[in-house]
Amino acid sequence: MIKSGFVTIAGRPNAGKSTLLNTILKEKRAIVTPKPQTTNRNIQGVYNDLRGQIVFIDTPGIHKPKTIYGEHLNKQAYKSIRGSEVTLLVVDASVIYGAGDEYLYQKLKIDSPLIIVLTKIDLASAEHVAAVKAKWQENYKEAPIIEVSSVNNFNIAELVTLIFDHLDEGPLYFPEPEDYEIKLEQYINEIVREKIIMLTREEIPYSVAVTVDHINKNENDIEAFLTIYCEKESQKGILIGKGAKMIKRIRLQAQYELSNYLKKPVLLEILVKVEPMWRSDPKILKKLLGI
Numbered sequence: 001m002i003k004s005g006f007v008t009i010a011g012r013p014n015a016g017k018s019t020l021l022n023t024i025l026k027e028k029r030a031i032v033t034p035k036p037q038t039t040n041r042n043i044q045g046v047y048n049d050l051r052g053q054i055v056f057i058d059t060p061g062i063h064k065p066k067t068i069y070g071e072h073l074n075k076q077a078y079k080s081i082r083g084s085e086v087t088l089l090v091v092d093a094s095v096i097y098g099a100g101d102e103y104l105y106q107k108l109k110i111d112s113p114l115i116i117v118l119t120k121i122d123l124a125s126a127e128h129v130a131a132v133k134a135k136w137q138e139n140y141k142e143a144p145i146i147e148v149s150s151v152n153n154f155n156i157a158e159l160v161t162l163i164f165d166h167l168d169e170g171p172l173y174f175p176e177p178e179d180y181e182i183k184l185e186q187y188i189n190e191i192v193r194e195k196i197i198m199l200t201r202e203e204i205p206y207s208v209a210v211t212v213d214h215i216n217k218n219e220n221d222i223e224a225f226l227t228i229y230c231e232k233e234s235q236k237g238i239l240i241g242k243g244a245k246m247i248k249r250i251r252l253q254a255q256y257e258l259s260n261y262l263k264k265p266v267l268l269e270i271l272v273k274v275e276p277m278w279r280s281d282p283k284i285l286k287k288l289l290g291i
Contacts, residue, residue, distance in 0.1 A: 002051075002053070003053075005086060005170060006057060007054050007163055008056075008059060010062065010108070011090035011092075016090055016120055017059070017090045019119075020148065022150075025045045053173060054164070057080045059080050062078075062108070067279045068279065081108070086113050086114075086115065087110050089110075089115070089117065091136060093118035093121050093123075093124055093132045093147065094123035097131075114140060115159075115166070117159065118146070118147045121148065121154070122151055122152055188266075189210050192210050192270070195253045196228065204230070204238055207235055209275075210227070210228055211226065212225070222267070225268075225269045228273070229274075229275045229278055232274065254268055
């Protein structure tokens with residue numbers, strides 16, 4: 001009997017959702033940075049073994065939104081939860097239960113089977129983790145709770161087994177040997193955003209959007225033309241850098257990682273444009289992100 005199903009990975013920003021997904025899949029499918037709200041769209045990844053197939057959806061972190069853009073991120077997560085067979089609620093067990101956790105608990109409406117995943121247990125004492133676990137068990141009395149560490153690969157296989165226990169018999173949604181290949185445009189977008197987040201100051205990362213305007217593909221290499229949008233001229237200056245050094249670092253680091261992943265040279269051409277208040281303007285959000 002082959003089991004299959006869609007599994008949403010949900011939780012607060014920076015709870016370890018993307019790291020968990022990458023650890024399960026044993027490859028990089030989602031941006032991972034120390035900064036919250038890194039994921040700005042649903043990322044899909046497929047896990048296969050002899051038991052069947054799990055289609056994971058890694059969602060943006062659920063938070064109290066201050067802009068239209070923030071509301072859009074939350075809606076993506078809620079929509080994914082409604083459409084999945086199982087939801088993984090990922091909780092950072094290294095921090096105490098706080099207002100953000102309570103907001104998440106009050107907002108979530110989960111009808112499908114729920115598994116609570118306590119991550120980052122390697123960063124806290126056993127007593128601390130036990131206190132966090134008790135609070136979430138109080139919130140969801142019937143839900144199983146599992147403690148994992150992506151860094152140490154602790155309980156990852158057990159988590160996959162627990163997910164399969166909650167899935168029904170079903171088809172293989174992605175039957176090809178490669179199973180699922182992330183859309184090239186989306187992958188390029190994600191990697192460039194990751195480099196921006198890691199290389200620029202605190203004021204920059206969540207004030208930028210990246211669009212892939214055109215891609216030229218052939219057997220020998222890939223050439224992509226991108227635009228980075230920011231909200232202020234000062235931010236544009238930071239992104240470009242003195243003597244264009246920052247944009248060069250972003251481009252070269254992104255090219256290196258993309259070339260390694262795609263097994264062929266990747267060349268990026270990047271423009272930086274100012275689009276004031278784009279996160280709060282519905283017309284601009286539609287143009288940049290299609291929302």
